[in-house]
Amino acid sequence: MYKYKLKRRSFIKSSTLAATGLIIGFTYDPKKSLAAKTKIKNELGIWIRISPDDTITLIVPSSEMGQGVNTSLPMIIAEELDANWESIRTETAPANSDYKNPEGHGGQNTGGSNSVKGFWNLLQETGAAAREMLVTAAAQRWNVPLEECDTKLGNVIHKNTNKKLSYGKLAVAASKIEVPSSPSKKSKEKYSLVGKSIQRIDVPEKVTGAAKFGIDIRLPEMLFATVRQSPIFGGEILSLDEVAAKAIRGVKAVVAVPNGIAVVADNTWRSKKGMDALNPQFTGGETPHLSSLNIHNKLITALDKEGKAKIDTEKSLDLEYEVPFLAHSTLEPMNCTANVKENSCEVWVPTQNQGMSMDVTKEITGLNDEQIKINTTLLGGGFGRRGETDFVTQAVTISKSLNKPVQVTWMREEDMQHDFYRPACISRFQIGLSKEGLPIQWENQLAGPSILKRFVAAMGWFGVDPTSTEGANELPYTIPDFNFDYSLVDTGVPVGFWRSVGSSYNAFFTECAIDEAAKLANQDPYEYRLKLLKDQPRYLKVLEKVVKNANWVDPLPKNHGLGLAIHKSFGSIVSTVIEVSSNAPGIIKLQKAWVVIDCGKVVNPDIVKAQMEGGFIFGLSAALGEEITLKDGRVEQSNFHDYSILRLKGSPKISVEIVESGSEIGGVGEPAVPLAAPALTNAIFSVSGKRIRSLPLSKHGIVIA
Amino acid sequence: MHSLMINGNTHQVDVEDDMPLLWVLRDELGKTGTKYGCGIGQCGACTVLVNGEAVRSCNFPVVAAEDKEIITIEGLGNNHPVQQAWIEEQVPQCGYCQTGQIMATTALLFKDLDPSEKEIEDKITNLCRCGTYVRIKKAIQRSAELIENQKG
Ligand code: FES
Ligand code: FES
Numbered sequence: 001m002y003k004y005k006l007k008r009r010s011f012i013k014s015s016t017l018a019a020t021g022l023i024i025g026f027t028y029d030p031k032k033s034l035a036a037k038t039k040i041k042n043e044l045g046i047w048i049r050i051s052p053d054d055t056i057t058l059i060v061p062s063s064e065m066g067q068g069v070n071t072s073l074p075m076i077i078a079e080e081l082d083a084n085w086e087s088i089r090t091e092t093a094p095a096n097s098d099y100k101n102p103e104g105h106g107g108q109n110t111g112g113s114n115s116v117k118g119f120w121n122l123l124q125e126t127g128a129a130a131r132e133m134l135v136t137a138a139a140q141r142w143n144v145p146l147e148e149c150d151t152k153l154g155n156v157i158h159k160n161t162n163k164k165l166s167y168g169k170l171a172v173a174a175s176k177i178e179v180p181s182s183p184s185k186k187s188k189e190k191y192s193l194v195g196k197s198i199q200r201i202d203v204p205e206k207v208t209g210a211a212k213f214g215i216d217i218r219l220p221e222m223l224f225a226t227v228r229q230s231p232i233f234g235g236e237i238l239s240l241d242e243v244a245a246k247a248i249r250g251v252k253a254v255v256a257v258p259n260g261i262a263v264v265a266d267n268t269w270r271s272k273k274g275m276d277a278l279n280p281q282f283t284g285g286e287t288p289h290l291s292s293l294n295i296h297n298k299l300i301t302a303l304d305k306e307g308k309a310k311i312d313t314e315k316s317l318d319l320e321y322e323v324p325f326l327a328h329s330t331l332e333p334m335n336c337t338a339n340v341k342e343n344s345c346e347v348w349v350p351t352q353n354q355g356m357s358m359d360v361t362k363e364i365t366g367l368n369d370e371q372i373k374i375n376t377t378l379l380g381g382g383f384g385r386r387g388e389t390d391f392v393t394q395a396v397t398i399s400k401s402l403n404k405p406v407q408v409t410w411m412r413e414e415d416m417q418h419d420f421y422r423p424a425c426i427s428r429f430q431i432g433l434s435k436e437g438l439p440i441q442w443e444n445q446l447a448g449p450s451i452l453k454r455f456v457a458a459m460g461w462f463g464v465d466p467t468s469t470e471g472a473n474e475l476p477y478t479i480p481d482f483n484f485d486y487s488l489v490d491t492g493v494p495v496g497f498w499r500s501v502g503s504s505y506n507a508f509f510t511e512c513a514i515d516e517a518a519k520l521a522n523q524d525p526y527e528y529r530l531k532l533l534k535d536q537p538r539y540l541k542v543l544e545k546v547v548k549n550a551n552w553v554d555p556l557p558k559n560h561g562l563g564l565a566i567h568k569s570f571g572s573i574v575s576t577v578i579e580v581s582s583n584a585p586g587i588i589k590l591q592k593a594w595v596v597i598d599c600g601k602v603v604n605p606d607i608v609k610a611q612m613e614g615g616f617i618f619g620l621s622a623a624l625g626e627e628i629t630l631k632d633g634r635v636e637q638s639n640f641h642d643y644s645i646l647r648l649k650g651s652p653k654i655s656v657e658i659v660e661s662g663s664e665i666g667g668v669g670e671p672a673v674p675l676a677a678p679a680l681t682n683a684i685f686s687v688s689g690k691r692i693r694s695l696p697l698s699k700h701g702i703v704i705a
Numbered sequence: 706m707h708s709l710m711i712n713g714n715t716h717q718v719d720v721e722d723d724m725p726l727l728w729v730l731r732d733e734l735g736k737t738g739t740k741y742g743c744g745i746g747q748c749g750a751c752t753v754l755v756n757g758e759a760v761r762s763c764n765f766p767v768v769a770a771e772d773k774e775i776i777t778i779e780g781l782g783n784n785h786p787v788q789q790a791w792i793e794e795q796v797p798q799c800g801y802c803q804t805g806q807i808m809a810t811t812a813l814l815f816k817d818l819d820p821s822e823k824e825i826e827d828k829i830t831n832l833c834r835c836g837t838y839v840r841i842k843k844a845i846q847r848s849a850e851l852i853e854n855q856k857g
Contacts, residue, residue, distance in 0.1 A: 065799055066797075066798030066799030066800065066835045067798070068798075199792070199795060200795060200797075202797070202800065203791070203792055203795060203796075203797050203800075204783070204792060206797040206800030206803055206804075207783075207788040207791045207792060207796075207797065207800075207803060207804075207807060208738070208778065208779075208781070208782075208783040208788065209736075209737070209738020209739070209777070209778035209779050209804045210738070210783075211800055212737075213740075213800075213801060215737075215740070215741065216731075216737035218735055218737070224732060249721065267728055267732035267733060268728055268731070268732050268741070269724055269725060269728035269732070272744075329834060330799075330801075330834060331740075331742050331748065331750060331799070331801045331802050331832060331833070331834040331835075332740070332742070332799070332801045333741070333742070378799070378800065379799060380740070380799050380800070380801030381799045381801060381834050381835060382799075383834075409741070411744060412742065412743045412744055412745075606795055610795065610798060610837075610840070613836060613837070613839045613840070614798055614835045614836035614837060615836070616836070617836025617837075617838060617839075618834075618835070618836050620836075621836070639743055639744075639745055639747060640742075640743050640745070640747035640748055640832060641745065641747055645832050645834065646836070646838075647830055647831075647832060647838070648825070648826060648829050648830070648831075648833075648838040648841060648842065649826035649827070649830070650826075651836075651838040651839065653839065654839050
């Protein structure tokens with residue numbers, strides 16, 4: 001558990017209005033913070049602002065990328081504060097280490113499904129502290145004991161007389177009261193917001209087009225740029241035709257950026273036209289001869305070197321599973337807007353990583369924290385891609401060289417070919433079954449590239465990477481002899497965090513392997529898992545619920561099949577059943593999916609449901625048709641015509657149930673993703689008898705009806 | 706110079722004939738509710754209505770839009786039945802695709818207030834990377850009901 005202390009901050013001065021009121025913030029205990037803390041700008045570290053006009057502004061420390069944090073995090077503060085939800089406004093936090101996730105790794109960023117999980121305690125205490133200060137202020141004003149005061153919907157009420165004062169009216173007085181060090185939190189029975197499906201704050205603006213994503217930033221005199229980078233990773237410019245580019249109407253400049261070149265114009269389309277005319281050719285690079293086949297061979301060589309384990313049981317399995325590289329393909333392509341001036345710099349960016357965005361901006365401009373402002377816009381999807389800063393580097397570099405505000409927008413082709421891809425991996429199993437058919441020996445060897453190595457070099461030296469092995473290095477099943485090995489294999493392809501990371505493939509490998517073991521033992525996949533989970537009550541509950549919802553035991557219509565999977569990631573257990581039908585070989589219809597999640601505690605059930613639906617579809621899309629392949633050192637896919645994402649047609653109906661176990665809170669943004677591939681391949685096996693061990697399914701002639 | 710009729714107002718834009726309507730809307734006229742996703746007609750993020758038809762504006766040259774009635778998401782206002790349905794069903798996640806989904810739905814229901822499931826699947830082909838399809842389907846049906854009621 002980290003420590004922080006609640007601390008009152010000085011008021012923000014404003015020349016136009018007396019912005020007085022209650023401003024509450026806190027800062028990390030310097031002893032616990034990794035970097036030594038220098039002076040903080042006085043408006044930072046603030047979490048709640050209550051103005052005399054009764055509006056309450058809550059600062060959201062995480063990036064809103066669709067997962068609903070602009071609603072769920074404020075709900076936690078508002079609950080403890082007893083605020084009127086209608087009076088709540090939200091703002092995304094600026095870049096400052098005060099806003100880093102207590103459970104996060106490194107700096108201020110959003111990922112790992114840990115926004116609600118990581119901030120829950122801290123936001124509760126912040127809200128509770130503010131409430132206590134407001135109550136104290138009211139009690140002093142009325143000259144009554146604290147116990148006679150209560151709060152409701154943004155008012156302090158004197159119980160005996162029914163007098164009331166709104167938070168806005170008390171804000172100034174409350175700001176002079178000592179911040180309580182351990183404010184008392186509400187008991188769960190008194191919750192009126194947390195646990196309710198409150199409508200999302202960001203939905204109205206997202207249906208009118210008013211919502212501002214990074215790509216929508218417009219500044220006076222802003223120029224528009226697009227980039228082209230070496231298709232072979234790490235290559236350099238060989239030739240370009242600057243004269244031709246500048247002959248295009250509206251083109252203003254050609255600027256070198258790391259690993260590529262930018263064309264700057266007076267609108268995005270002209271910058272693209274300018275880029276086509278510039279026709280940059282590249283040379284060299286780190287991966288000239290790379291192909292999907294030689295990456296596959298490299299992984300196999302590593303696994304061969306590791307060798308297979310010997311299994312002595314009568315019944316045994318020897319399996320090999322494989323997954324490809326995947327692109328994030330956020331629907332809003334990478335972009336960033338920067339305005340670098342001599343003594344200041346402002347950046348507008350859809351980012352999951354304010355901390356690193358600040359770092360790269362500092363490095364390029366030579367300015368310090370005080371001179372740089374990082375504004376987080378809405379994110380048109382993140383999925384891990386926006387934890388990177390390559391696009392920030394480009395925007396800041398170009399703006400600095402031109403001394404003008406510049407927006408860099410990647411064309412889809414760049415976005416597809418210059419991602420940090422979900423690693424391609426191969427996983428082998430040798431499994432020995434007991435006389436009763438249960439696995440008594442489980443040998444699993446995984447080979448794949450490491451993501452963390454890029455951030456923590458030491459991982460590479462020791463050949464470990466917990467993000468690559470999560471979801472396979474331990475299983476919930478009771479298996480007496482369990483062994484897992486990981487071979488870290490560098491492939492030369494940039495890899496990164498992709499929604500659900502290691503679990504995105506390890507759940508596919510392990511949950512299909514278990515199904516294969518059940519088949520070999522001639523047992524029902526559900527009953528088989530039941531036996532192996534008998535010491536895991538949380539898993540059992542989720543499993544039993546999902547099979548009940550899906551009527552697993554009932555007979556199915558002809559040519560229908562069910563597939564089951566269960567997996568824990570980011571602290572949440574999810575189990576799914578999917579029903580498919582097939583009336584012709586290879587043609588599969590996804591009839592319906594049932595998802596059950598135990599995420600411990602729930603802030604907003606409808607947001608959890610939305611994340612289950614969306615996460616499951618995201619996983620299905622990858623399993624069905626997504627694949628990044630390499631040839632001659634470069635990515636072959638370039639847009640949505642050759643990188644196939646699931647559409648409405650073919651998407652199944654999804655029913656979601658939440659188990660509120662009261663256990664430690666888990667994440668919800670990622671945990672549904674890993675289940676889709678194993679549930680679906682298990683269902684395809686059940687309907688067709690065809691066991692598919694590599695993705696995507698489209699490679700095996702599977703077509704979705 | 707091109708004369709465009711957008712959301713009931715006339716705009717003069719001095720751009721090349723082949724500039725896609727998408728970029729005219731976004732970069733010349735500041736109507737950023739219409740989004741760029743692919744530039745090749747694949748994703749539907751850029752969907753607008755041209756004479757009542759859903760059109761992917763990223764590969765629709767501005768010259769072809771002259772003398773036609775263009776409606777963008779901004780032209781729906783903020784209380785259109787399709788928007789209401791989208792709020793009721795809490796469809797958007799990141800929201801980036803949703804303005805395009807709403808425009809495509811508006812065009813579909815304009816022609817047929819009682820589309821079959823197959824028709825919905827064939828006509829609403831916009832990508833949503835966040836996977837909101839389950840709710841989009843519900844919201845389309847709800848939109849149709851709300852429009853019916855309004856006619857009522
Ligand atoms: S941007 Fe027009 S269809 Fe994708
Ligand atoms: S809501 Fe994010 S792409 Fe559709």
